[in-house]
């Protein structure tokens with residue numbers, strides 16, 4: 001049995017890690033860390049956990065790298081941007097396994113991080129030790145696993161076959177992504193206030209979203225002809241879910257049948273990626289509560305435009321679920337351990 005610690009337990013992704021790890025037969029949570037709730041018993045802070053005896057002994061603690069390394073085999077950072085950048089160095093020097101859900105180690109160039117996150121980056125030598133691991137394509141090469149962002153995950157899975165198999169015109173890609181409110185974390189803001197979010201839709205961070213550079217960096221590894229993409233993000237009044245509509249013009253002499261075959265081939269062996277049958281497009285209910293990415297395809301010959309609809313649960317595939325999938329690969333566990341879930345029907 002491996003022992004893990006969660007930093008940021010009182011946040012949405014931290015709690016989702018706890019929920020999913022509860023169903024994992026090879027892992028036990030031995031330490032939980034926070035800031036504003038330090039000293040509180042987990043079951044007192046979250047009374048919904050009171051029926052579960054294994055959490056009765058967990059008290060939220062102040063971050064302590066030495067203690068974590070002495071008591072656990074791996075640590076998750078489920079903390080806002082800027083925290084892992086400050087606290088990860090001891091783990092990296094000791095090559096202690098980390099899975100970082102934040103964006104702090106996704107961009108290896110410090111100036112790129114500082115431009116898109118508007119905060120100081122970690123040191124270049126530390127950034128170089130991190131591995132950006134998109135779990136349906138990659139397995140971890142180092143002990144510091146940088147979990148992709150939620151929008152980036154959905155977008156990259158949406159685009160992968162098109163870039164890997166050279167199927168589209170790279171100057172024609174438009175990604176229109178929409179997220180539920182849990183994507184913004186638990187901190188209340190004006191835009192996430194119920195009255196502003198309910199029965200409303202709003203676009204935000206247009207052309208400035210921090211996931212743009214990690215998407216482009218990854219696309220470049222698949223296709224050297226990659227060009228900038230048009231990328232927008234909107235807030236929709238649901239709790240969980242990311243809905244990504246992607247549009248692109250097919251390259252000369254490429255047919256829709258070839259595109260469909262490329263998606264089916266790319267994801268044939270991916271347990272967590274479903275390519276919907278011809279004529280079917282997925283919706284959020286297809287994936288909420290699961291680690292699944294569902295992808296549907298459509299083509300308009302009049303405009304030579306391919307539409308790809310991709311949906312994920314931002315807290316599972318977009319955060320905690322992918323982190324556990326990466327952990328399963330890292331420890332050579334069954335990829336599905338803790339993640340073999342049906343959608344909430």
Ligand SMILES: NC(=O)C1=CN([C@@H]2O[C@H](COP(=O)(O)OP(=O)(O)OC[C@H]3O[C@@H](n4cnc5c(N)ncnc54)[C@H](OP(=O)(O)O)[C@@H]3O)[C@@H](O)[C@H]2O)C=CC1
Nearest residue numbers: 008010011012013034035036078079080102150183185186
């Ligand atoms: N929500 C989502 O769908 C996704 C989130 N992410 C990323 O995952 C990370 C966590 O996101 P999310 O769960 O939404 O965030 P939340 O805002 O919901 O929670 C963040 C948690 O981090 C804790 N925290 C802050 N500073 C520290 C610290 N110094 N030491 C220990 N704990 C600390 C907070 O505790 P306290 O309140 O006590 O300060 C809080 O519980 C972020 O980087 C986010 O960008 C990635 C993909 C998707």
Ligand SMILES: CC(=O)N[C@@H](CCC(=O)OP(=O)(O)O)C(=O)O
Nearest residue numbers: 102103149150179180183184210
């Ligand atoms: C709805 C909403 O606000 N979503 C957040 C996603 C934040 C996130 O996942 O941040 P990092 O992956 O960069 O850490 C956003 O768009 O910024």
